[in-house]
Amino acid sequence: MKNIAKNIGFALIAATIIASCNPLELDDIQDPNNPSVGSIAKNxxxxxxxxxxxxxxxxxxxxxxxxxxxxxxFGREIWYLNASDPRFQTDWLGQNGRVPDRSYFGFGNTGGGSWATPYQAIKQADVLKLAADNTDNITAAQKSAVVGFSKTIQGYQYMIPANFVYNNGIRMDVTNPLKPGPFVPYEEALNQINTILDEGFQALGASGSGNFPFKLTSGFNGFNTITGLQQVNRAIAARLNAYRKDWQGVLTALEGSFMNLNGNLNAGPAHPYGAAPDIFNPLYYVPNAAVNTMIVVHPSVLDDATPGDLRVQNKFLKRTNPVTVTTDAGALVGTHQDARWVSNSSPITYIRNEELILLKAEAHANLNQGTAAVAAINIIRNAAGIGPYTGATTTAALIDEILYQRRYSLWAEPWGHRWIDARRYDRLADIPTSYDKGTIFTQFPHPQAELSWDDYIGN
Structure with missing residues (x-):
């Protein structure tokens, strides 16, 4: 984390700031086109x-x-078939006994998007809070709104490395990039994230009401008011509280979120995409494109689907020609591709009303409130066209049903829900490996670069 934080603290942040630091004490050279960290730290x-x-x-x-x-x-929601680099199959599927180590492909040297990238967002938010706290050019209410927004994003981002390394723990205190705090256990990290989200919610509330005082992208359309951002904050808190097994906390957070039992299941804040100078939706693939690198639907998802499920019909496209990649364990054949995106500029919603309703069902089930759990489950089932739930209403039976519905409702969303869900209910063994003869991972170690930096800094 020290290596990551050091690079973040003194490198380009989101194309808006650049830090100048010269160990030889030469004159600092500022970027003439972008403000430095020093220039935004005051006024x-x-x-x-x-x-x-x-x-x-x-x-x-x-x-x-x-x-x-x-x-x-990892959760076998997809295969990322990549004929150019077999490690996307062999290593990520854990074939031939491969298990994560500190230099594992895609993660070990830098941590990739599961480790380094979230901390970049966390540090960006720290710089934003620093700038807001130390200027006289915006009002106290505007400062509070900015801090609340920053902490909301930080709460979301901290959950990514926490769930990546799981019981190995993460650093929560990264304020000083050259001297970050210690690793804290998973449960403690979740509790600290909960505090960050609560502080963000309170800061947003203290800023008054009406619109957020600065411009947000189209991803926050419908949520670009103080109330809307508080609802997003509480939605994230509901997800977090499920990981904390605070079931009443889930229900309380949902009360303040944008959950709507009668509303659009796809409603929620999104990551926007577009043409240059922006970037395209990274999950979009041209339908039936003649390529051998593509995200495809894992065959177990197709095999286990309920007949007539509209989610299967709407999310999966059966290809004219399957995508096939040969591995050490044999050929992997992708017959269906992702059909969720209309174009390469489609936004990606990162927490949706459908997830919130399923969280409500899960909380009620764990609180032995079967009637309420079934009512929430049936909203999802009826939307999928598979009719109401008719099974047992014991907690165990309801959790089985909820996890099954989450598998299809939240398929391949940018979070890895099934991998995390199976782990938190001690059901990793339920994820099938017969299709690829691989291994199901529990967690990842800290990247080697993290430990190398610790050795370098001598701490």
Whole structure:
């Protein structure tokens, strides 16, 4: 983490700031086109605050490609077939006994999108808070709104490395990039993330009401008010509280979120994409494109589907020609590709009303409130066209049903829900490996670069 934080603290942040630091004590050379960290640390202008907010939104989506490809592979929601580099199959599927080590492909040297990228967003938010706290050019209410927004994004981003290394723990205190705090256990990290989200919610509330005082991208359309951002904050808190097994906390957070039992299941904040100078949706593939590198639907998802499930019909496209990649364990054949995106500029919603309703069902089930759990489950089932739930209403039976519905409702979203869900219910053994003769991972070690930096700094 020290290596990551050092690079972040003194490198380009979201194309809006650059830090100058010369160990030989030569004159600092500032970027003439972008403000330095020093220039925004005191009396930043409203324009500079706006740049930093936009930069934070850009950093906020940085994890999407890596998490969507890797974590959803670990949970066997997808295969990321890549004929050019077999390690995307052999290593990520754990074939031939491969298990994560500190230099594992895609993660070991830098941590990739699961480790380094979230911390870049966390540090971007730190710089934004620093700028807001130390300027007289915006009002106290505006400062509070900016801090609340920053902490909301930080809460979301901290959950990524926490769930990546799991019981190995993460650093929560990265304020000083050259002297970050110690690793803290998973449960403690989740508790600290909960505090960050609560502080963000309170800061947003203290800023007043009405619109957020700075411009947000189209990803926050419908949520660009103080109330809307508080609802996003509480939605993230509901997800977090499920990981904390605070089931009443889940329900309380949902009450303040944008959950709507009668609303659009796809409603929620999104990561926007577009043409240059922006970037395209990294999960979009041209339908039936003649390529051998593509995210494909894992065959177990197709085999285990309920007949007539509209989610299968709407999310999966059966290809004219399957994508086939040969591995040490034999050929992997992808018959279906992702059909969720209309174009390469489609936004990606990162927490949706559908997930919130399923979280409500899960909380009620764990609180032995079967009637309420079934009511929430049936909203999802009926939307999928598979009819109401008719099974047992014991907690165990309801959790089985909820995890099954989450598998299809939240398929391949940029979070790796099934991998995390199976782990938190001690069901990793339920994830099938017969299709690829691989291994199901529990967690990853800290990247080697993290330990190398510890040795270098002598701490």
């Amino acid at each position: 930043a202008s409203p324009e500079q605050i706006q740049f930093l907010i936009t930069g934070l939104e850009s950093r906020h989506r940085g994890y999407v490609t890596n998490i969507s490809q890797a974590w959803n592979t």
